[in-house]
Amino acid sequence: MSTLTTGAPAHGRASDGPAPAVRVVDAAVAYDRATVLDGVSLEVPAGQTLAILGPNGSGKSTLMRAMLGLVPLSAGRVELHGAPLRGFRDWGRIGYVPQRLSAGGGVPATVREVVTSGQVARRRRLHRATPDERAAVDEALEAVDLADRARDSVHELSGGQQQRVLIARALAARPDTFFMDEPMAGVDAASQRALARTVTRLGAQGATVVLVLHEPGPLEPLIGRSVVLSGGHVAHDGAPPRPEGECARPGHDHVHPHADPEHASAALPDIGVPRRG
Numbered sequence: 676m677s678t679l680t681t682g683a684p685a686h687g688r689a690s691d692g693p694a695p696a697v698r699v700v701d702a703a704v705a706y707d708r709a710t711v712l713d714g715v716s717l718e719v720p721a722g723q724t725l726a727i728l729g730p731n732g733s734g735k736s737t738l739m740r741a742m743l744g745l746v747p748l749s750a751g752r753v754e755l756h757g758a759p760l761r762g763f764r765d766w767g768r769i770g771y772v773p774q775r776l777s778a779g780g781g782v783p784a785t786v787r788e789v790v791t792s793g794q795v796a797r798r799r800r801l802h803r804a805t806p807d808e809r810a811a812v813d814e815a816l817e818a819v820d821l822a823d824r825a826r827d828s829v830h831e832l833s834g835g836q837q838q839r840v841l842i843a844r845a846l847a848a849r850p851d852t853f854f855m856d857e858p859m860a861g862v863d864a865a866s867q868r869a870l871a872r873t874v875t876r877l878g879a880q881g882a883t884v885v886l887v888l889h890e891p892g893p894l895e896p897l898i899g900r901s902v903v904l905s906g907g908h909v910a911h912d913g914a915p916p917r918p919e920g921e922c923a924r925p926g927h928d929h930v931h932p933h934a935d936p937e938h939a940s941a942a943l944p945d946i947g948v949p950r951r952g
């Protein structure tokens with residue numbers, strides 16, 4: 676198994692403790708004056724693996740995007756690592772994995788190019804990659820089991836493999852705080868296993884991981900805490916709820932990891948993640 680280096684502190688914490696990785700205070704978001712999040716407050720301690728769960732349209736992605744300043748708040752505030760979003764400059768600590776590979780369109784970018792693009796914000800203009808930066812790209816590709824596809828066009832890959840490319844792109848900059856929006860949705864079993872292993876290793880190394888999930892699925896053993904949204908409000912904050920209700924309904928159209936029961940247990944990594952927070 677390859678090593679995986681993150682910017683997370685390798686040892687302990689300062690005695691007064693770090694600021695939470697994310698603090699959301701009484702946040703509201705409205706699209707076209709329709710309120711989709713209202714009165715949402717939560718803190719994500721550094722080092723926690725947290726899942727944001729809830730039915731379709733409950734505001735999960737919007738909350739994640741609001742945490743990153745990608746959608747404006749109509750009320751409330753967000754802090755990242757103790758700094759108000761407006762003043763936050765340490766974006767090298769943040770790795771964002773959006774729902775789908777949107778960059779690139781018809782451009783035949785290779786897997787390695789897309790992963791390397793994760794380092795662009797950190798690199799000086801016209802500055803060649805250092806050996807350490809190239810090593811970080813290799814490490815990220817190995818972490819998601821795509822080292823052998825590095826020269827292939829991303830468009831030749833399956834949806835699950837493309838999702839792994841997005842995760843490798845975030846890993847390549849060695850952040851310590853990850854935001855992943857539905858990384859398991861519509862993903863093949865091999866990719867589920869690669870994703871579960873990656874999240875396990877990130878958690879074990881002290882990274883903060885915020886996941887938007889339709890349900891915990893194979894990631895359940897890795898999740899220290901779940902925040903369930905319903906109608907734009909926090910309906911539950913604590914241990915992950917059992918999969919049931921909405922997900923058990925016939926006609927439920929998300930593709931989930933548990934849709935492949937033969938592989939579901941194989942997706943569980945051998946090592947556990949210490950529960951924090």
Ligand SMILES: Nc1ncnc2c1ncn2[C@@H]1O[C@H](COP(=O)(O)OP(=O)(O)OP(=O)(O)O)[C@@H](O)[C@H]1O
Nearest residue numbers: 706707711729730731732733734735736737738889
């Ligand atoms: N850019 C946008 N403009 C207008 N409305 C939006 C926009 N993005 C999301 N919405 C609406 O906001 C509500 C919350 O959407 P959001 O994507 O945050 O929910 P979600 O819980 O992540 O849903 P899903 O599980 O389907 O991805 C939905 O009613 C959605 O239609």
